[in-house]
Amino acid sequence: MSIKEIAQRSRSYRRFDNSYAVAEAVLTDVIDVARYAPSARNAQTIKYLIVTDKSECAAVFGTLKWAGYLKEWDGPEPDERPAAYVIMLHDSDLGAYNAIDTGLCAELINLALNERGLGCCMIGAFDKPRLTAISGIAANLEPLLVLAVGKPTEKVVVEPMRDGEIRYWRDERQTHHVPKRSLDEIILKDSRNDIPVAQR
Numbered sequence: 001m002s003i004k005e006i007a008q009r010s011r012s013y014r015r016f017d018n019s020y021a022v023a024e025a026v027l028t029d030v031i032d033v034a035r036y037a038p039s040a041r042n043a044q045t046i047k048y049l050i051v052t053d054k055s056e057c058a059a060v061f062g063t064l065k066w067a068g069y070l071k072e073w074d075g076p077e078p079d080e081r082p083a084a085y086v087i088m089l090h091d092s093d094l095g096a097y098n099a100i101d102t103g104l105c106a107e108l109i110n111l112a113l114n115e116r117g118l119g120c121c122m123i124g125a126f127d128k129p130r131l132t133a134i135s136g137i138a139a140n141l142e143p144l145l146v147l148a149v150g151k152p153t154e155k156v157v158v159e160p161m162r163d164g165e166i167r168y169w170r171d172e173r174q175t176h177h178v179p180k181r182s183l184d185e186i187i188l189k190d191s192r193n194d195i196p197v198a199q200r
């Protein structure tokens with residue numbers, strides 16, 4: 001499968017088969033993929049906490065906010081909840097926080113999960129003090145992003161964005177639709193300004 005095909009399939013999934021246990025070894029393996037991400041100053045300040053224990057998963061779940069645009073939906077039902085989490089943390093002992101590093105590592109993990117028949121949703125909206133407390137992490141560690149992981153059970157489709165509408169939505173069959181901007185819109189051509197490059 002091409003990288004483009006894997007990227008197309010690697011959507012944010014929010015409903016999973018909770019009975020499908022995600023092995024810790026698989027999570028270790030996908031984190032190993034993230035080790036190859038580029039890193040500003042090569043500081044590699046991100047650490048990972050793997051959560052697979054049922055009661056710990058329940059505690060992490062309680063700190064998360066799901067799908068802000070789906071006002072009618074309260075998040076996954078118990079049997080749809082993620083079977084595991086990877087909590088990405090910044091280790092301040094290793095250097096300054098870099099958001100780009102976080103994104104690069106998170107997406108490599110997302111792609112690697114998809115390659116293994118799994119999926120995730122990156123969750124940035126979480127109760128940080130509570131997650132910090134229940135994780136029992138040291139003072140130098142700060143949670144950045146929670147990857148909610150499992151065997152996806154929902155259908156997610158990408159569609160062209162219309163009229164600048166960025167909100168994802170669900171149809172009556174509960175298929176999740178994600179609008180994406182077109183290539184024409186995002187690649188700048190003649191729209192920069194009228195001044196020739198040589199005269200700027």
Ligand SMILES: Cc1cc2nc3c(=O)[nH]c(=O)nc-3n(C[C@H](O)[C@H](O)[C@H](O)COP(=O)(O)O)c2cc1C
Nearest residue numbers: 010011012065066067068121122123124125168178
């Ligand atoms: C940094 C970041 C934070 C996110 N935080 C949340 C979140 O708190 N809750 C949620 O349900 N989805 C969250 N998402 C998922 C986005 O909503 C999702 O990426 C977007 O709707 C596009 O869908 P796609 O990933 O399938 O392309 C986050 C994604 C990123 C990259």
